[in-house]
Amino acid sequence: MSDVLAPEAAQDAHLSAAELAQYREKGWIVPKWEIPQSLIAEMRKEYDDLLARNPQVASDIILAPHQENGGSMGIKGSRKWLEFATQPELMAIARQLIGDDIILWGTTLFGKPPHNGKETPWHQDGEYYPIKPLETLTMWMPLDDVTVDNGPMKFIPGSHTPHELFSHSWKDGNDKTINLITDSKHFDEASAEPLIIRAGQVSFHDVYMIHGSNANRTDKRRAAFIVRLMPTTSFYDHALGAETGKKHPTQGYGTRPLYLVSGEDRAGNNFAIGH
């Protein structure tokens, strides 16, 4: 695929009414538009460089790779991840889903390395977030092709529709990327749909949707770059994040920098603590 977007490719960076309806009904959407393969190659190279610069860090979950100086895990990151996160086509699609005014408040790399890439248990993203009212759109971009075997994301379709956080229970163990797990009484695992997409495709999912991914036991990596966006009508409460984040110190919810990536701050106080 060429770097220069053909006109029809640019048009694909737009969700049709049917795609918007699918997002509302199921809780996620994979648009027709794809990240050009040349950019995927750049992202993979940036990922390899990041791992080389941070040899002390396990690749299963790396928080805030876009922060050059640390972030909550003390990663030596790079602003390149901000550029990847805010490419115009992604922003155009995000605006259709959460409106014109958008704050980027987080990025993560889930590495799913070969052979023993950790499981991400069932959860709702919103269980963790200090955002009021709770809103976040996640953009999930695999750097490698996802197969049925290498730990695809699994979604419980429609689980976002009550707009409710279900009960979660803490399960100890460092065999998983997160420890707060949605209680099984709230959903039917048999209804899960795996997200089998190739590198270049992007999935957008709702903050209330129940999802997770199995361990990767194959000999192929399944890394993904994840971006968290919120409409600026919500308030990112750093004080609450510091409190609730005590259970997840590496998440750094109390110190996350916010980036206004589209429009203006409608809540008006998101930048009161300065960024």
Ligand SMILES: O=C(O)CCC(=O)C(=O)O
């Ligand atoms: O990449 C994964 O396997 C899990 C990602 C996830 O749970 C998320 O992005 O919310």
